[in-house]
Amino acid sequence: MFSKLMMLYFFLTHTIAAVENLSFTYNGFKSANLSLDGIASFTPNGLLRITNDTRQQKGHAFYPNPVAFKNSTNGTAFSFSTTFVFGIRSVPTLSGHGIVFVLAPTRGLPGALASQFLGLFNPSNNGKATNHVVAVELDTIYSSEFGDINDNHVGIDINGLRSVKSAPAGYYTDNNGRFRNLTLVSRQPKQVWVEYDGEKKQMNVSLAPINAGKPRIPLLSLNQDLSQIVRKTMYVGFSSSSGSVLTSHYILGWSFKMNGKAQELVLSQLPKLPRIRSQKDRSIFLISVLPLISESIIVFAILGVFYLIKRKRKFAELVEDWEVDYGPQRYKYKDLYIATKGFRDEQLLGSGGFGRVYKGILPKSNSEIAVKRVSHESRQGMREFVAEIVSIGRFRHRNLVALLGYCRRKGELLLVYDYMPNGSLDKYLYDHQETILNWTQRFRIIKGVASGLLYLHEEWEQVVVHRDVKASNVLLDGEFNGRLGDFGLARLYDRGTDPQTTHIVGTLGYLAPEHMRTGKATTGTDVFAFGAFLLEVACGRRPIEPRRPSTEDMILVDRVFSCWKETDILEARDPNLGWEFIAEEVELVLKLGLMCSHSEPAARPTMRQVVQYLEGGVAADLPNLDLLGIRSSALAFAHREGFDDVLAMSCPSSVDKASLLYTSSSVAASLLSGAR
Ligand SMILES: *[C@@H]1O[C@H](CO)[C@@H](O)[C@H](O)[C@H]1NC(C)=O
Ligand SMILES: *[C@@H]1O[C@H](CO)[C@@H](O)[C@H](O)[C@H]1NC(C)=O
Ligand SMILES: *[C@@H]1O[C@H](CO)[C@@H](O)[C@H](O)[C@H]1NC(C)=O
Ligand SMILES: *[C@@H]1O[C@H](CO)[C@@H](O)[C@H](O)[C@H]1NC(C)=O
Ligand SMILES: *[C@@H]1O[C@H](CO)[C@@H](O)[C@H](O)[C@H]1NC(C)=O
Ligand SMILES: *[C@@H]1O[C@H](CO)[C@@H](O)[C@H](O)[C@H]1NC(C)=O
Ligand SMILES: *[C@@H]1O[C@H](CO)[C@@H](O)[C@H](O)[C@H]1NC(C)=O
Numbered sequence: 001m002f003s004k005l006m007m008l009y010f011f012l013t014h015t016i017a018a019v020e021n022l023s024f025t026y027n028g029f030k031s032a033n034l035s036l037d038g039i040a041s042f043t044p045n046g047l048l049r050i051t052n053d054t055r056q057q058k059g060h061a062f063y064p065n066p067v068a069f070k071n072s073t074n075g076t077a078f079s080f081s082t083t084f085v086f087g088i089r090s091v092p093t094l095s096g097h098g099i100v101f102v103l104a105p106t107r108g109l110p111g112a113l114a115s116q117f118l119g120l121f122n123p124s125n126n127g128k129a130t131n132h133v134v135a136v137e138l139d140t141i142y143s144s145e146f147g148d149i150n151d152n153h154v155g156i157d158i159n160g161l162r163s164v165k166s167a168p169a170g171y172y173t174d175n176n177g178r179f180r181n182l183t184l185v186s187r188q189p190k191q192v193w194v195e196y197d198g199e200k201k202q203m204n205v206s207l208a209p210i211n212a213g214k215p216r217i218p219l220l221s222l223n224q225d226l227s228q229i230v231r232k233t234m235y236v237g238f239s240s241s242s243g244s245v246l247t248s249h250y251i252l253g254w255s256f257k258m259n260g261k262a263q264e265l266v267l268s269q270l271p272k273l274p275r276i277r278s279q280k281d282r283s284i285f286l287i288s289v290l291p292l293i294s295e296s297i298i299v300f301a302i303l304g305v306f307y308l309i310k311r312k313r314k315f316a317e318l319v320e321d322w323e324v325d326y327g328p329q330r331y332k333y334k335d336l337y338i339a340t341k342g343f344r345d346e347q348l349l350g351s352g353g354f355g356r357v358y359k360g361i362l363p364k365s366n367s368e369i370a371v372k373r374v375s376h377e378s379r380q381g382m383r384e385f386v387a388e389i390v391s392i393g394r395f396r397h398r399n400l401v402a403l404l405g406y407c408r409r410k411g412e413l414l415l416v417y418d419y420m421p422n423g424s425l426d427k428y429l430y431d432h433q434e435t436i437l438n439w440t441q442r443f444r445i446i447k448g449v450a451s452g453l454l455y456l457h458e459e460w461e462q463v464v465v466h467r468d469v470k471a472s473n474v475l476l477d478g479e480f481n482g483r484l485g486d487f488g489l490a491r492l493y494d495r496g497t498d499p500q501t502t503h504i505v506g507t508l509g510y511l512a513p514e515h516m517r518t519g520k521a522t523t524g525t526d527v528f529a530f531g532a533f534l535l536e537v538a539c540g541r542r543p544i545e546p547r548r549p550s551t552e553d554m555i556l557v558d559r560v561f562s563c564w565k566e567t568d569i570l571e572a573r574d575p576n577l578g579w580e581f582i583a584e585e586v587e588l589v590l591k592l593g594l595m596c597s598h599s600e601p602a603a604r605p606t607m608r609q610v611v612q613y614l615e616g617g618v619a620a621d622l623p624n625l626d627l628l629g630i631r632s633s634a635l636a637f638a639h640r641e642g643f644d645d646v647l648a649m650s651c652p653s654s655v656d657k658a659s660l661l662y663t664s665s666s667v668a669a670s671l672l673s674g675a676r
Contacts, residue, residue, distance in 0.1 A: 019065055019066075019067060019068065020068050020258070021257075021258050021259050021260070022063075022065075022067045022068070022256070022257070022258045023256065023257040023258065023260065023262070023263065024063065024254075024255070024256055024257075025253075025254075025255040025256075025262070025263045025265065026253055026254045026255070027253045027265055027266045027269040027270055028045075028046035028047070028252065028253055028269060028270055028271045029042050029046050029047065029048045029251070029253075029254075029271075030042075030045075030046035030271075032048070033064055034048070034061045034062060034063060034064060034237070035060075035061070035062045035063070035064045035107050035108070035237075036059070036060065036061050037059070037060045037108045038050075038051075038057060038058045038059035038060055038119065039051055039052055039054055039057045039058070039059045040059030040060055040061045040240075041059075043250075043271070043274075045271045045272070046271040047250045047251070047252060047271045047273070047274075048061055048238070048250065048251040048252075048254075049248055049249070049250050050099065050238055050239070050240035050249045050250070050251065051240045051241065051242045051247060051248060051249045052248055053242075053246040053247065053248055054242060054246070055242055055243070055244055055245075055246065056114050056115060056242060056243060056244070057114050057241065057242050058112060058113070058114040058117075058118075058119030058239065058240065058241040058242075059119065059239070059240050059241075059249075060108050060109065060119060060237060060238065060239050060240075061237050061238045061251070062104075062107045062108065062235045062236065062237030062238075063235065063236050063237055063256070064107070066107075066233040066234065066235055067233060067234055067235065067236055067258060068232065068233055068258070069103070069230045069231065069232060069233060069234040069258075070227060070230060070231070070232045072232060075227060076198055076227050077196070077198050077225070077226040077227040077229075077230050078198050078258050078259050079195075079196055079197050079198040079199070079258070079259050079260070080195070080196050080256070080257065080258050080259070081193075081194070081195045081196070081256070081257050081260065081261045081262040082101065082193070082194050082195075082236070082254070082255065082256040082257070082262050083191060083192065083193045083194075083214075083254075083255050083262050083264075083265060084101065084191070084192055084238075084251055084252075084253060084254040084255070084265075085189050085190065085191045085192075085210060085251070085252040085253045085254075085265060085267070085270055086099050086138065086189065086190060086192065086249070086250060086251050086252065087187065087188070087189040087190075087249075087250040087252060087273045088138075088140065088184060088185045088186075088187065088247060088248070088249055088250070089187055089247070089248045089250070089273060089274065090185055090245055090246060090247035090248070094245045095140045095141070095184075095185035095245055095247045096115070096140060096141045096241075096242060096243035096244065096245045096247055097114075097115055097116055097118055097139065097140060097141045097240075097241050097242065097243050097247075098118060098137055098138050098139040098140045098141065098184070098240065098241075098249070099137075099138045099238060099239075099240045099249045099251070100118050100119070100120060100135045100136065100137045100138070100157075100238065100239045100240065101135065101136045101192065101194055101236075101237075101238060102120065102133060102134070102135040102136075102236070102237055102238065102239050103133065103134040103135070103230060103234045103235070103236055104132070104133050104234065104235050104237070105132045105133070105230075105231045105233075105234060105235070106235065107235045107237075109121075109133075109239060111125065112239070113241075114241035114242060114243070115241055115242075115243040115244075116141065116143040116145070116146065116161070116241075116243070117161065117241065118135075118137060118139070118161065118239055118240070118241050119239035119240060119241040120133065120135060120157070120161065120239055121133075121160065121161060126160050126161055127159060127160030127161075127162065128159060128160070129159055130159075131159040131160070132159070132229060132230060132231050132234075133157070133158070133159055134156075134157070134158055134226060134229055134230060135156075135157040135158075135239070136154065136155070136156055136157070136192070136194050136205050137153075137154065137155045137156075137157055137161075137163065138154055138169070138184050138192070138207075139151075139152075139153050139154075139155060139166075139184075140152060140184050140185050140247075141243060143161070146160075146161040146162045146163070147162050147163070148163075148166075149166050149167075149168065150168055152168060152169045152183060152184050152185070153166050153167060153168050153169055154166060154167055154168075154169055154192075154205060154207055154219055154220060155167075155220075156203065156205060156220055156222050158224070158229055159229070164222060164224070165220050165222045166220070167219050167220055168181065169181065169182045169183065169184050169207060169219075170182050170207070170219065171206065171207055171208045171209075171212075171215045171219060172215050172216075172217040172219070173215070174213075174215060174216050177217060182207060182208075182209065185247075187273070188209060188210065189210040189252055189270075189273060190207060190208065190209055190210060191207070191208050191209075191210055191212075191214075191265075191267075192205070192206065192207050193205070193206040193207075193214050193218075195261075196226060198226075198259075200223075201223060201224060201225040201226070201227075202221060202222065202223050202224075203220075203221070203222045203224060203226070204218035204220065204221050204222075205218060205219055205220040205221075205222075206218045206219050207219050210267060211267060236256060238251055248274075250273060252270040252271055252273070253265045253266075253267075253269075253270045314337075315332075315333050315334040315337065316333070316409065316410070317332070317333045317407060317408060317409055318408045318409055318410055319408070329404070329405035329406060330405060330406065330407060331404075331405050331406065331407045331414070331416050332407065333407050333409060333414070335362060335363060335364075336360065336371050336407055336414055336416065338363050339360030339361055339362050339363060339369060339371070340358040340359065340360035340371055341360075343356075343358050343371075343373070344358075347359045347360060349370060349423070350423075350424065355372050355373045355374040355375060356372070356373050357370050357371065357372045357373075358370070358371045358372075358373070359371075359419060360419075368418075368419035368421075369404065369416050369417065369418065369419050370416075370417045370418070370419045370420065371414055371415070371416055371417075372414065372415040372416075372417065372486075373412060373413075373414055374412065374413045374414070374415065375411060375412055375413075376411065376412065376413050382408075382413075386406065386408070397451075397452055397455045398448070398481065398483075399448040399449060399451050399452030399455070399481065399482060399483050399484060400452045400455065400456070400483055400484050400485075401417050401418055401420060401475050401483045401484065401485035401486075402417065402418040403415060403416070403417055404416040404417060404418065417485065420475035420476060420477050420483060420485075421476075421477065421478050422475075422476035422477065422478065422480060423475065423476060424471070424472050424473070424474065424475050424476070425445065425471045425472070425474040425475070425476060425482060425537070426470075426471040426472040426474075428476075429471055429536060429537065429540050429541075429574075430540070430541070430542065436576050437480070438577070438580055438581075439577055439580060439581035439582060439585065439586065441480050442537050442538070443582075443585050443589070444480075444481070444482070445474065445476070445480070445481070445482030445537065446482070446533075446534060446537055446589060446614065447611075447614050447615070448481050448482040448483070449469075449474055449482045449483075449484050449530070449533070450530070450607065450610050450611045450614055451611055452482075452483065452484040453466060453469065453484060453526060453530060453607050454607040454608055454610075454611050456484075456526075457523045457526065457606075457607045457608075458606075458607065458608060463523065465521045465522060465523060465525070465526055466484065466486075466526050466529075467506060467521045467525070467526070468486055468506055468507060468510075468529070469484070469510065469526055469529040469530050469533055470507055470510050470529060470532070470533055470536075471533060471536050471537065473485050473486045474533075506521070506525075506529070508544065509532055509542065509543030509544040509556075510528070510529035510532045510533070510543060511525070511528075511529070512524065512525040512528035512529070512599075512601065513599050514599075514601055515528070522601070523606070523607065524601035524604055525601075526607070527596050527604045527605065527606065527607060527610065528596060528597060528598075528601075528604060530596055530607070530610065531557075531592070531593045531594070531595065531596025531597040531598075531604070532556070532557070532593070532596075532597065534589050534590075534592055534593035534596065535556050535557060535560055535572075535590065535593035535594075535597070536556065537589070538572070538573055538574065538586055538589045538590050538593065539556060539559075539560065539572050539573060539574050539590075540574030540575070540576055540577075541556050541574070542556070543555070543556045543557065544556070557593070557594065557597045559572055560572040560590055560593065560594060561594060561630075564590070564591070564594065564625075569587055569590050569591065570583060570586055570587060570590075572590060573586050573590070584617065584618050584619060585617055587619040588613065588614070588616075588617065588618060588619040588621075588622065589614075591619050591622050591625060592605075592610065592613055592614070592622065594625060594630055595622065595623075595625065595628065595630065596610070598628065598629075598630060600629075603628055603629065603630075
């Protein structure tokens, strides 16, 4: 009897208390009658503060009356809709642990823990079906034990903290559907919508900045029948917990409705969040956050020292006493590093010719430069070399690429040049580019390079031997003027004096026979290389093309010679020139090329003579080639033996790694084809 009475009493209280189609709206909580526990409280201006700045605490705020959540006839969970505005205030970037909208069978959640348990569960009941709890968490701490995706996410929790569905905090914009991130702890109020459709058995959750309105596409959409989870009557409210960081979690307004759409909040009426950095905040800051910060400072200081050491190593340079005078020509490695974006591959202009060349823009002057990285282990000869490049750097000639300066690191030399927008000449001759240089351009380039080389040989205060004249070392400026680059670089590697161990640096096909024999570079060997250059520009071919079928075809100078001897020297010209050329000039260049290729250095013209012939522009001015003794056997590459005992390095990229000993032309040729 008593138990029956009790049941009746229970039934009555519940049917009376559980309001059907409950609906309420709080635009601020000034006159609200919510059931609070833990450290939850109302602020004087009507904010619901679920946690105040206290560590490891929880707070709850529930609508005081139970809500009928299921149709008692058929046991189906009703639809419901709610929206609320929340705000989280903590020290910058640190916060904990979050706010949860919760449906629970009891008012308050007894036994629940703070921190990562969000005031919802404890280790023994977390995840149990007997909880009958549905929650939407705004989680600001990453808890790996519950499979959190990050420290800033929204999740739907059913009976446990392992979310059945979660997403990084954010929203899809209405106009283009693009996802925008939101930071839960940003101190800006944000609005949340939670809607459950009892017929569709679907729950949607949306989040948006305040005043942005409800996004059309929800952040989370979960298809789940809540009928099995919720009880007939439930309590609705909020839970929150703090961890080790002082955080206040606020609700500014809340609207809820069963079996219908919650009434809109009047955002303008909502209370304001407390201003940041009040006197009180500062004292809290001093008491609780400062120790944290000072620990961080120590950690950062240690990291900083490591970073500085790493950075110092990264930008380390090699500077010796003798370099003091070269101050102005010396670049900081760091500047070059920044200019070339860390020597990134996209900045690479080319490689070969002793190293890789990068394009860069100097940060201070905004000027375009090309930086050549030359790897060089030996310090031997470096002093003389640097002295020479610095002195070279002082001269300015319109047909020489300006060497602006250098930088030295361990095992590496960096040379800084003017940037030449049109790249190197060889590209235009062989690589079948769309731009084919016409004869006028080619002739101007030839004359320019000749005058640059004359300057090096005779017009500078000391004689400078270039040592590596060839089309790929001729760069084209914005107006397609030829400029000779890379002067003197070969010298860095050319240290042979003993004929038995001669290292010759240069490029096969441009190396004079006496240079190969003695290892000595002279102005005469430069003239020889210039001869090969003349022929390659006029014929559009490399001096040696190993893949050609016959040897006569393989060696350019042989071919020009035989054209001259047997038919017409003009037949050797680049077929790409078409008929747009001045025959006199082409003939002059080809014949001059043969003259310069003479195996006897004394028979070659000097650069001054070369310039004079070129300025004259007519082949008739040249001495009679027959009288000069230009015969096939007098030309370097027709001279088999001369070619066979070549001791040469021709492979610039491996120049510092190995000295290559070529003993036959076929080996040389095969290596050449690989090297180019
Ligand atoms: C509650 O709302 C539902 C759906 O709108 C309606 O069918 C039902 O009659 C309402 N109940 C009461 C008591 O108003
Ligand atoms: C607030 O709600 C409680 C529990 O339902 C009730 O006892 C109390 O009288 C209410 N107070 C006001 C001011 O409505
Ligand atoms: C937080 O709330 C508790 C309980 O209301 C109170 O004792 C405590 O002083 C509050 N702390 C702060 C910092 O406001
Ligand atoms: C509960 O379900 C029954 C049977 O489907 C229905 O007749 C009744 O209107 C429902 N009650 C409410 C409040 O929706
Ligand atoms: C149960 O009641 C709900 C309304 O509360 C109704 O939408 C649903 O169709 C009913 N289900 C059955 C099986 O009658
Ligand atoms: C949003 O944040 C995530 C991680 O926090 C990041 O990976 C993503 O790029 C961000 N998206 C936008 C649009 O900012
Ligand atoms: C959830 O969102 C989708 C997409 O906007 C919508 O089609 C669906 O009706 C929504 N469901 C609920 C329960 O609001």
